[in-house]
Amino acid sequence: MKCIRCGNATYKSTTTEAIELGSGVLVIRNIPCYKCEICDEIHFTGDVVKQLEQIISAAKQRMEQLSVVDFSSIATAA
Ligand SMILES: [Zn+2]
Numbered sequence: 001m002k003c004i005r006c007g008n009a010t011y012k013s014t015t016t017e018a019i020e021l022g023s024g025v026l027v028i029r030n031i032p033c034y035k036c037e038i039c040d041e042i043h044f045t046g047d048v049v050k051q052l053e054q055i056i057s058a059a060k061q062r063m064e065q066l067s068v069v070d071f072s073s074i075a076t077a078a
Contacts, residue, residue, distance in 0.1 A: 003036035010034035
């Protein structure tokens, strides 16, 4: 995968995202991603984006002030 920002090579990594939900904050750890070697731009594959959307909509329904989830413990193996 090439970086969408600068076109350089990316490498496989994991990242943590904090998402503001209005009612609270959702922190998702260990999200698989590709990171750019040059500019650190983070890229997610389509499968990961879909699973993130499911995690976010589930978190919205729980309405907790702070929830932390580990992507690797809930995501189905792609
Ligand atoms: Zn880049």
